[in-house]
């Protein structure tokens with residue numbers, strides 16, 4: 001199946017005339033229907049112990065309540081989700097997700113939803129935090145282009161805390177990493193995207209990444225037998241060997257090897273930089289992972305704007321979410 005994925009992805013990226021020529025050549029073959037499958041499954045499970053052994057147990061103010069036969073606790077579809085114990089209606093949260101899909105600022109979204117900007121900021125990160133679970137399970141297959149990009153270390157938003165000290169001590173140790181001109185004030189973000197547009201990106205380290213750093217992103221997120229297309233960084237040889245990937249490396253300045261190139265990952269980096277640097281005027285490193293996910297959903301997930309918004313909302317509203325919103329600003333300044 002993996003080889004088929006590779007073929008389909010290459011096919012989908014051909015020009016219309018190349019597609020026609022290809023189909024003419026293999027006329028008579030039955031091509032499988034490539035329609036998108038929805039990845040949302042509405043299996044209701046216990047909000048406390050995740051058991052599927054549940055029964056309906058009346059309604060509370062019009063909302064279906066369930067009883068778990070294993071842990072004997074009751075719950076509703078909202079228990080422990082982002083909509084649990086909120087002062088606002090589902091409609092306000094939906095409106096807020098719509099603002100996020102449009103890449104709106106905190107101030108504008110707060111105004112559109114009738115909430116205060118502090119609440120809007122907390123919601124932004126509660127929502128993006130809950131999408132981390134979805135992002136963790138992303139597995140890329142077929143033809144996967146990968147490369148790292150870098151963002152300047154940023155402590156934006158940390159300075160208003162009286163006890164905050166800039167964690168820049170690496171400057172003074174004389175050991176900062178200047179290989180290939182990448183210093184330790186650069187946050188490394190390895191990214192990968194397949195020809196279907198499924199993407200993954202996570203902060204791994206400061207400065208140039210080691211094989212160990214790259215493994216943090218790529219070890220579990222690329223399906224076996226995929227074709228991995230990268231630049232000549234030798235770290236990718238190890239990763240490809242460890243995970244049974246076919247490696248194609250493109251020499252700097254050389255456009256492609258056969259049908260493979262790194263155009264998609266280069267364009268991914270440009271769009272990500274536009275999103276972070278121009279749209280948000282740079283973001284604090286402690287929140288960068290959340291903005292990476294936001295970019296993946298807004299600019300890369302498949303489907304129409306409406307379909308994406310629906311998938312986004314369904315996931316956020318049905319997944320368990322435990323973090324208290326007061327903790328959002330207390331996270332580590334450098335999350336690596």
Ligand SMILES: [Zn+2]
Pocket residue numbers: 046047048049050051068069070071072073
């Ligand atoms: Zn239970």
